[in-house]
Amino acid sequence: MTTRDYKNGRPRRQDAARSESPCGTGMASNFVPASQNSTGQVDPPPDGEIGTYEQAVAFLYSRVNYERIGHAPYTADHYRLDRMRRLLQALGHPHSAYPIVHVAGTKGKGTVCHLLAAALQASGYRTGLYTSPHLHRVEERFVVDGRSPDGSELAHLTSRVAAAARQIELAGGGRPTFFELTTAIGFLLFACRQVEVAILEVGLGGRLDSTNVCQPACCAITSISLDHQRQLGDTIAEIAEEKAGIIKPSIPVVCAARHPDAVEPIQRVAQQRGAPILTIGRDFECAWQPTDPPLDRQPEGGWARIRIDPAPPAVPRPLSPDQTLAAPHLPSTLGARGIVGVDLAESPVSSEKASPRADLVPPECWPVRLLGQHQADNVATAVTVLSVLAQGGWRIDWQQARQAISRVQPRGRLQVVGHRPLAIVDTAHNPASISAGLQALQQHFSSSLGDGRSRRLTAVFAASRDKDYRGMLRMLLSSCQHLVLTQYQQHPRALPMDRLAATVHELLADAESTLGEAAPTVHLAPTPAHAWQRAIELAESNGIVYACGSFFLAAELLPENVV
Structure with missing residues (x-):
């Protein structure tokens, strides 16, 4: 593996032995675990209080969990960054022990995170x-x-975080939420495992998200569309403004938003904060070409090839002469500033018109296992972030990164799980994601989908009460031959099946004149497992089964521990 020499902000690679023990002798030398904190901020919890996995999970789920509630106002009263900062302070600032790439967006942010993690790991970074x-x-x-x-x-990590949480509560700081606690556990784990870089996906929005306490080396904002309107705003511009809240002064930003109403606020916030920004369609672009896929097996060469053209350019000069390009940073406990800058006068990117060094230029063609043209933007975003890091002194092994990215398939993201019929599970949970999923099926499998009365798509659908299920259903009704409605069993936000059925009845009545005989048959199934079995029975061997509507539906359909 590698260690870091942060002199002049440039990483140095060398072999080093690592310990896997949590917060033990293998702790990063610049991180002080809570039990050894010289300030005495956190005392170890009593023996046996959280000593097992079951106790850890029970503790976490005893806290307010907005993922299960789904309707909390997005305000500083409910999402308190000060409390998150105090929690991390009590743990010894674990999030300051390693560089971070921070990723926000409506669609694609999880995929971009997986792509970045695979590429950086393949390049030799823990x-x-x-x-x-x-x-x-x-x-x-x-x-x-x-x-x-x-x-x-x-259990060990949760015990440490629980002790810090109790300290905050006793001091009147309120009770940390489920997401705050799990975010703190992630930060602590990464410090204990001595990671050399961490990739963080924003949970909700950006500005008030618990992950937004970090000082990243680079930020990325993916596609923006309507989702979580009750929390983030009713327009693309309002949502983009919230996502742009992750932008930090002088820290490079890669923006993959294409909607003009999203691009404007993101670029404005970047300019206000002096953050260099690379925007898709202006500073980099991509082209997508599907392969000719077999329907009875996974294609050896991937589902598509993506060309990033032109190659990502050098990072623009920051807006004022005294600003510096972000580079991997030191813990705040070891210096007045968290960021170690690269002097632009000595940097390969010292001029706006300077060309990147040859060894910093990534390959143009990237084969992928990801379905859909929309994934081209995600891959281009990840590659551009890697290019920014390379120009800041990181050593990216482009060939290894290319191979790693070609193997990435995040679970539940248009994931092929069976053949004849071709069976796909998708976590798409808003109209924009459903649209992208249906387009991907058409782009890759048009001969199997058919058209009009000969459509051969069977959809399985369930949704959460707080999502735009009407908008999603409109798209499915005009695209499938059979629609199987169900209700997931393990999450309280599940929309009751009778409400789904009533909504479908209304939509079919409204669309009778346009759909006519092409209207799908509608089936009800009490559980996702029953719905899946029914869909497989309904689909022709050369047809497609597509399950969508919720992350929680995908969770109940995908077997655990199966990639």
Whole structure:
């Protein structure tokens, strides 16, 4: 693996032995675990209080969990960054022990995080990845080099975080939420495992998200569309402004938003904060070409090839002469500033018109296992972030990164899980994501989908009460031959099946003149498992089964521990 020499902000690679023990002798030398904190901020919890995996999970789920409630106002009263900062302070600032790439957006942010983590790990960096929500087990949220903590490690970490949380509560700081606690566990795990970089996916919005206490080396904002309107705003511009809240002064930003109403506020915030910004369609672009896929097996060369053209340019000069390009940073406890700057006068990107060094230019063509043209923007975003890091002194092994990215398939993101019929599970949970999913099916499998009365798409659908299920259903009704409605069983936000059925009845009545005989047959199934079985029975062997509508539906359909 590698260690870091932060002199002049440039990483240095060398072999080093690592310990896997949580917060033990293998702790990063610049991080002080809570039990050894010289300020005495946190005392270890009493023996046995959280000593098992089950106790850890019970503790976490005893806290307010907005992922399960789904309707909390997005205000500083409910999302309190000060409390998150105090929690991390009590833990010894674990989030300051390693560089961070911070990713926000409506669609694609999870995929971009997985792509970045795979590429950086392949380049030799011990890489932490924090994403949400999880499909089956809470520890899926935080992994290091692809490995989640085991039960004893999660119990140990949760015990530390619980002690810090109790201290905050006793001081009148309020009760940290489920997401704040799991974010703190992720930060702590990454410090304990001595990661050399962490990739953080924003949970909700950006400005007030618990992950937004970090000082990143680079930020990325993916596609913006309407979702979580009750919390983030009713327009694309309002939502984009919230996502832009992750932008930090002088820190490079890669923006993959294409909607003009999203691009304007993101670029404005970047300018206000003196953050260099690379925007898709202006500073970099991509082209997408699907392969000719077999329907009975996974294609060896991937589902598509993506060309990033032109190659990502050099990072623009910051807006004032005294600003510096962001580079990997030191813990705040070791210096007055968290960011170590690269003097632009000595940097390969000292001029706006300077060309990148040859060894910093990534390959143009990237094969991928990801379905859909929209994934081209995600891959281009990840590659551009890697290019920014390379120009800041990071050593990216482009060939290894290319191979790693070609193998990435985040679970539940248009994931092919069976053949004949071709069976796909998708976490799409808003109209924009459903539209992208249906377009992907058409782009890759048009001969199998058919058209009009000969359509051969069977959809399985369930949704949460607070989502735009009417908008999603409109798209499915005009695209499928059979629609199987169900209700997931393990989440309180599930929309009751009778409400789904009533909504479909209304929409079909409204669309009778346009759909006519092409209207799909509608079936009800009491559970996702029953719905899936019914869909497989309905679909022709050369047809497609597409399950969508919610992350929670995907969780109940995808087997645990199966990639």
